Structures are given as C-alpha cells and as structure tokens.
Amino acid sequence: MSARPQGPARITVLGAGSWGTTFAKVLADAAVDAGAERTVCLWGRDPEAVERMARERRNERYVPGIDLPAALTVSSDLSEALDGADLVVAAIPAQALRAQLEIAAPAVAPDAVVLSLAKGLESSTGLRMTQVIAEVLAEATGVPEQDWARRTCVLSGPNLAMEIAREEPTASVVAAPEHETAAWVARCCAAPYFRPYTNTDVVGTEIGGLVKNVIALCVGICDGREYGDNSKASVMTRGLAETTRLALALGGRTTTLSGLSGMGDLVATCSSSLSRNHTAGRLLGAGLTLAQVQDAMTQTAEGIKSAPAVLELARRHGVDMPITEAVVSVLRGETPVHELAPRLLGRDLKSEGNTA
Numbered sequence: 409m410s411a412r413p414q415g416p417a418r419i420t421v422l423g424a425g426s427w428g429t430t431f432a433k434v435l436a437d438a439a440v441d442a443g444a445e446r447t448v449c450l451w452g453r454d455p456e457a458v459e460r461m462a463r464e465r466r467n468e469r470y471v472p473g474i475d476l477p478a479a480l481t482v483s484s485d486l487s488e489a490l491d492g493a494d495l496v497v498a499a500i501p502a503q504a505l506r507a508q509l510e511i512a513a514p515a516v517a518p519d520a521v522v523l524s525l526a527k528g529l530e531s532s533t534g535l536r537m538t539q540v541i542a543e544v545l546a547e548a549t550g551v552p553e554q555d556w557a558r559r560t561c562v563l564s565g566p567n568l569a570m571e572i573a574r575e576e577p578t579a580s581v582v583a584a585p586e587h588e589t590a591a592w593v594a595r596c597c598a599a600p601y602f603r604p605y606t607n608t609d610v611v612g613t614e615i616g617g618l619v620k621n622v623i624a625l626c627v628g629i630c631d632g633r634e635y636g637d638n639s640k641a642s643v644m645t646r647g648l649a650e651t652t653r654l655a656l657a658l659g660g661r662t663t664t665l666s667g668l669s670g671m672g673d674l675v676a677t678c679s680s681s682l683s684r685n686h687t688a689g690r691l692l693g694a695g696l697t698l699a700q701v702q703d704a705m706t707q708t709a710e711g712i713k714s715a716p717a718v719l720e721l722a723r724r725h726g727v728d729m730p731i732t733e734a735v736v737s738v739l740r741g742e743t744p745v746h747e748l749a750p751r752l753l754g755r756d757l758k759s760e761g762n763t764a
C-alpha cells in the first residue's frame with residue numbers, strides 16, 4: 409500500500425455512542441494540534457440525536473458535560489458522511505457492526521483505511537471485528553478480502569471513554585498489518601492528551617481488548633460478592649494468562665498482551681467503576697439475574713455477548729480458559745455466583761511452576 413496522505417485527509421467515525429463521540433473529539437483535537445488539513449465527521453444513526461448534537465455541540469446522553477470541538481462535523485446521512493473518507497472509523501458495537509457496515513459499504517471508498525474501535529467477537533461467527541470488516545467490504549466492493557485486511561486496523565488500550573473525553577492523559581495502541589498504515593493512523597489521533605503507540609500484531613491487540621471484557625465481568629462479580637483485592641488481583645493475573653494463551657494460539661505475540669492493549673486495558677477496565685463490563689459483573693455478583701442486568705444497562709457491555717464466542721474459539725484451538733468458562737456458565741444461569749469461586753479454586757492443581 410502506498411503511504412497515506414500527509415496532507416489533507418477526511419476521516420469519518422461511524423457510531424455516536426460514548427467511544428465514537430469521544431474518539432471523534434480526539435481526532436478533531438489531533439488535527440488542530442498538528443495544524444493538519446484533516447476534516448473529521450461523526451456519523452450517528454439517529455437523526456434527532458445528531459440534530460441535537462449539531463445544535464448543542466454536546467452529546468449529553470453518552471458524554472455528558474463535554475463540548476464537541478468546533479472542527480468536528482456531525483451527520484446522520486451515511487453517504488454524505490462517508491463521501492471521500494480516507495479513514496473510516498468503526499465505533500459500533502460488535503454484534504451490530506456487520507449489519508451496519510453492509511449498509512454503509514457502498515459509500516466506502518475502495519482504497520480507504522478502516523479502523524475498528526470495537527472490543528468484541530461476533531457471536532454468530534466467532535470472527536474478530538477486523539475480520540468482519542474485511543469480509544463485508546470485500547463482498548460489497550469486489551476488492552479482494554486480503555486487500556481490505558491489509559488496510560484494516562484496530563485501536564485498543566486502557567481507554568475508558570469518559571476519562572479521555574475529559575482530556576485526562578491516556579495511551580493506546582494502533583495495530584495494523586503494515587507498520588506504515590499503523591503509523592499514519594497514529595498520527596491522525598495523536599492529541600495533547602492521547603498518545604497512540606503502534607504495532608503490527610492485529611490479532612494480539614484485538615484479543616487483549618475483547619477478552620478483558622470477560623475477565624472484567626468476573627472481577628465485577630468479585631466486587632458484587634464483596635471479595636477483596638487478593639481475589640480481584642488473582643482473577644486479573646490468571647485472566648491475563650488465559651488471554652495470552654488464546655492470543656498466542658491465534659498467532660498473537662506475548663509482548664502485545666503484556667503491553668497497553670493487554671495488561672493495560674485489563675487493569676483499567678477491572679479497576680474502574682466507569683467500565684460497563686465491570687458494572688454488569690458487579691450487578692450479577694450482587695444477585696441480579698442476567699435479564700435484570702441487561703435491563704439496568706444503558707450502554708454496551710460487550711463481554712456478555714462475546715464470552716460464549718470466546719469460549720467456543722478457545723475450544724476450537726484447544727486453549728484452556730477456566731475463567732471465561734466459569735463466566736459463561738454464570739451468564740447461562742448454570743453456575744450461581746456464590747459457586748463461582750469454589751468452581752475456579754476447586755480445579756485440579758497443576759504443576760504450572762513459575763508460569764503462574
């Protein structure tokens with residue numbers, strides 16, 4: 409692929425929830441900071457909500473109290489939003505991405521770079537989001553899937569949207585199959601309060617981001633049961649071990665999992681009351697049923713839908729993921745939350761030596 413434009417570029421963010429809105433702000437602030445001729449458009453599917461955003465210059469539902477940058481435009485018209493976009497950012501929840509992208513695909517330029525922000529597996533196929541994106545765009549445009557795969561990247565890291573919206577200092581990772589692509593995308597989103605690192609490990613970066621949601625559900629359950637820090641640190645550490653096993657089996661790298669998009673994101677999500685996955689777990693741990701938790705949640709907790717797909721993927725690759733397995737069993741109503749700890753601690757002792 410040739411170098412992406414150093415000069416003018418048009419960026420479109422699809423999805424005006426908490427992360428899409430926040431990341432659009434990052435991109436717009438980054439362009440102003442760099443003095444670059446980049447335009448950033450945020451697309452949302454609800455025309456009324458988008459009109460309100462345009463009028464009030466805020467997205468009060470998802471990022472309350474945050475002013476949108478003057479340079480950011482908003483639209484609910486897909487063709488207008490995507491017209492001429494060099495970089496298309498997908499900030500749509502994992503289970504909705506395929507259907508939405510199928511609608512958007514005819515308006516996506518055949519040489520665009522696509523960046524996925526979602527942290528989930530598609531439950532019907534077990535595919536990662538970069539795989540879904542390449543598959544859908546190949547089907548719609550006739551450009552071969554491997555060409556889209558080369559231009560499809562992921563951004564992941566300890567990135568709780570609300571903290572970034574408040575411009576609290578944060579680091580992240582952009583992973584792309586080719587370093588040049590990752591570096592271009594990183595330049596597009598490097599803002600005074602947001603520092604992207606780059607790598608070429610798309611698989612490891614995606615797996616770290618999506619499995620930590622499942623581990624955060626388990627840590628949330630510990631909080632709901634009022635267990636202390638030993639329990640939570642044990643789940644986080646062993647959670648990282650099983651995440652790393654899965655990532656390596658799929659071709660990811662250990663260094664990715666010990667970095668920002670592995671350990672970094674796990675620590676942030678499992679420690680924060682801002683995390684929707686942690687919150688969902690805490691409510692389960694406090695005794696709510698899954699249906700009650702889902703009713704109580706107003707934003708996406710990806711781990712709930714992704715957990716069974718993660719387990720299925722792990723089984724297909726012969727990877728042992730006991731925490732994920734236990735969380736899935738709780739979600740299916742097979743293991744009551746008070747039996748989660750005995751289930752995990754009562755497993756056969758193995759001679760794992762210093763790998764633990």
Ligand SMILES: NC(=O)C1=CN([C@@H]2O[C@H](COP(=O)(O)OP(=O)(O)OC[C@H]3O[C@@H](n4cnc5c(N)ncnc54)[C@H](O)[C@@H]3O)[C@@H](O)[C@H]2O)C=CC1
Nearest residue numbers: 424425426427428499501504508526527567568569707708
């Ligand atoms: N909020 C956060 O702190 C972070 C979220 N993420 C990931 O970003 C992805 C998006 O999540 P959030 O923005 O947080 O979710 P959210 O729950 O805040 O918002 C979801 C947005 O997606 C829209 N949406 C839902 N279904 C849609 C469809 N079929 N077509 C178009 N739009 C649709 C909703 O209208 C809403 O605007 C998730 O995969 C999440 O794991 C990643 C890092 C940080």
Ligand SMILES: O=C(CO)COP(=O)(O)O
Nearest residue numbers: 565566567568683684685
């Ligand atoms: O991915 C996130 C932080 O990096 C956000 O986590 P939640 O989706 O659990 O809020």
